[in-house]
Amino acid sequence: MGKIKSLEELMKIKEEALKNVKMREAGKRGKIVVAMGTCGIAAGAKDTLKAVVETLDELNIDDIAVVQSGCMGLCEVEPTIEVALEGEEPIIYGRVTPENAKRIIKSHIVDGELVSDLIVKRGEV
C-alpha cells in the first residue's frame, strides 16, 4: 500500500475493511446455521462449515452470517444446515456435504431457488 492522496483511495480502504468488520456484526440479510453437535461433527459438519464460509467468500456474499448451533435432533440426516433469510421461513437442509453446501448457497441464497431434494424441514425447528 503506497501513500494515500485522494478521498477515493480512503473510501476504498474503508469499504475493504468494513467488509471484515461487518462480519463481526450479524448478517443483514440472514444467516446460515450449521448444526455442530457431536453427531454433526462426526458426520463431517466441520468440513461443511468450512465449505459454507469459503463459498460465501468466493461469491463475495457479505450480508449472511454463519452461526454454529448444537444438535437439532436430526442426527440421521446430519450434517444439517438451516438457511434463514430475512422475511422467509427458515429451511433446514440435510445431508449437507461440502458439495451440497455449495449448491445450496448458489441456488437458495444467490438465486432464491430452494434445493428441494435436500430439504428436511420447513419452518422453525
Next chain:
Amino acid sequence: MPLTTNTILICAGGACVSAGEESVKDALERKLKEYNLQDIVKIVETGCMGACSLGPIMVIYPEGVYYQKLTPEVAEKIVEEHILKGRIVKSHLYKGEKGEVIPQPQEEVAFFSRQVKIATRNVGVINPLDIDEYIARDGYFALHKALKEMTPEEVIQVIKDSGLRGRGGAGFPTGLKWEFARKSPGDKKYMICNADEGDPGAFMDRSILEGDPHSIIEAMTIAGYAIGAQKGFVYVRAEYPIAIERLTEALKQAREYGFLGENILGTDFSFDIEIRIGAGAFVCGEETALMHSIEGKRGQPRVKPPFPAQKGLWGNPSNINNVETLSCVPPIIFHGPQWFKQWGTEKSPGTKVFALAGKVKNTGLVEVPMGITLRELIYEIGGGSPTGKKIKAVQTGGPSGGVIPAEYFDTPVDFESLTSLGAIIGSGGMIVLDEDDCMVDVAKFFLEFTVDESCGKCTPCREGTKKMYEILDKITNGEGTEEDLETLEQLAYIIKDSSLCGLGQTAPNPVLSTLKYYREEYLAHVREGKCPAKKCKELISYVIDPEKCVGCTACARVCPVSCISGEVRKVHTIDQEACIRCGSCIEVCRFGAISKVTPAVSVEVEE
C-alpha cells in the same frame, strides 16, 4: 482474507492484560487450532471496553455475546461449546443488575446503553494495530477534509463553534487555545499531546492511546495544520508501556499511508510526530514542566505568562492538548460543530469520560454526556454500592479535586457546577466513598500524594503541603487539637494563593472540601478521639462480644500477632495492647461476634 464465522473481540486494555488476557488469548488460539478453526474464527485484540472490574472480558460476534472473568480453562470451554456447538457458556456470561445473566448487554444494561461514545468511539471496537479498521470507522476522513477543503482558520472556527473544552481538567476552550498558537508570530511551531495522565484513579487517556492510537495521530495532524506546526510530540509516561508500544506501531502505519511525513495526502503540508517518554512525575502534566521535560531539562514548572502559545518548546509557540480532548477533534471536524453540541450542556458541550472507582459496583471507564447527574452516574451506570452500605460522597478530580456529599448527587456534572461545589471535573477520576471511608483519611491520602509529587521549586508547596500532611497525620492519630484545624485552613489558603503552578494551587482542595462538608468528622477526631467511619487505627479497637462468641478459634488462628486468646468453645478475648488492628479476625468470624468500636478502648495498665 477469508470470511470468518465468528469474530472474538478480546479486551486488551491495561486492566484486562493485568488480569490475564494474554493467557486467555493463548488458550483460545490453541483450542481453535485443535479444531482446525483458526482460519474461520478471527481473534481481535481491542482496547479497553470499560467494564474493568469484570476482566478479562470478550465479545463473540455475530451474536454479540459478552463473556466476563475469563480464565484459560473457561476460554477452552467457550471454544468447545460456543464456537463449535453454538451453546452459550452461561457461567461466564456478563451479569447485569441483580446478577441476571445477560448475553448481549449493549442495549439492555445501563452501564453500556447510557453511554455516548465520542472520545472512546473506537476503543474496544477495533483492533488498535490495524489502520484499515480505523479508516473503516471514518478514520482520517477528517484529516482529508481539513487539509483539502478547509483553511487553518476554518478548522479553528469549527473547533471554537463546537465549544470543545480541555478534557485534561482545566476546561479551557480548545479552539481559543489553537487560535492563540496560530496567531503567535514565529515560523517554527510545535503541537504537543499531553499524555502524562497522573491523577490516581484516572486512566481514560491510557485507554484511548492503547485502544485507538490513530485518533490521536489524526487529531494532532489536524491541530498541527490549524496552528501551523511542523512537528508534534506525544509526551507519555513510562508507566504506560502498552500505550507506547501501540502508538509507535500506529505512527509507523500512518507514515506508510502518507498521513504523516512530507506532503500529507499529496498536499504541501508536512508534519511528523515523535514520542517522548516521561519518568512519571505528576508535575509533568503541568504544561510548562512538561515542555522542560521534553527539552531534556528537569521537569519543573515556570511562571506564566509567557504562555506556551507565545513561548513554548525551545522558546517557540506551542500548543498543548490532552489526549481525550484530541480524540474528540476528528469527529467534530467530520460531522461539524452542531453535531457535537447535541450532547452536553450549553457551557460544557459534548461528552466526558469518567473513571469510576471505589465503593461502586461497576468500576471502569464510562463516557457520558456532560450534564448527567452524579446520581445517574453512580447509581444507574455505576450500579450503586456493591456491599449495600450507604454511599456517603464521591471524590472527583483527583488530588486537585474535592468531595461531593450525597445530598448534592442531583447536581449535573459539568465544569462550572462541580467547581461551585468546591470540587472539579479534573481529568474525570471519580472515587465513590461509603460510610466506611473516613474523610480525614481521604484528605490525608491525597495530601500524601501531593507531598510526594511536589517538585520542590516553590516554598509554599514544598513546605506547606508537608506541614498540612503532618497535621492531618496528627489528627488521624488522635493527637489533633481544634487549633490544628484553624492552622490547617490558614495554610490551605496561603498555599493556594502563593504556589507557582497548578499542583500547589490545587493541592489543598481535598482538605478544604472535606473541612467544608465534613467538619464534624474532623471535630470528632480532635474532641472525642473518635473516628466515625472506624477507619483510623489509633482511634478504634476490635472487641469480641461474649454473647456471640462460640469459641470456634478461627480468629485466634488467623491473628498475625497472636493477640487473641481463649480455649475451644470458650469466649475469646483480644489483648488490646498487642492488637495491630489489621481486621483479619472480623473477616473470618462467622458469628458476627467481633466488632470495631470508637473511641479506642483504653488499655488498663496492670499493677
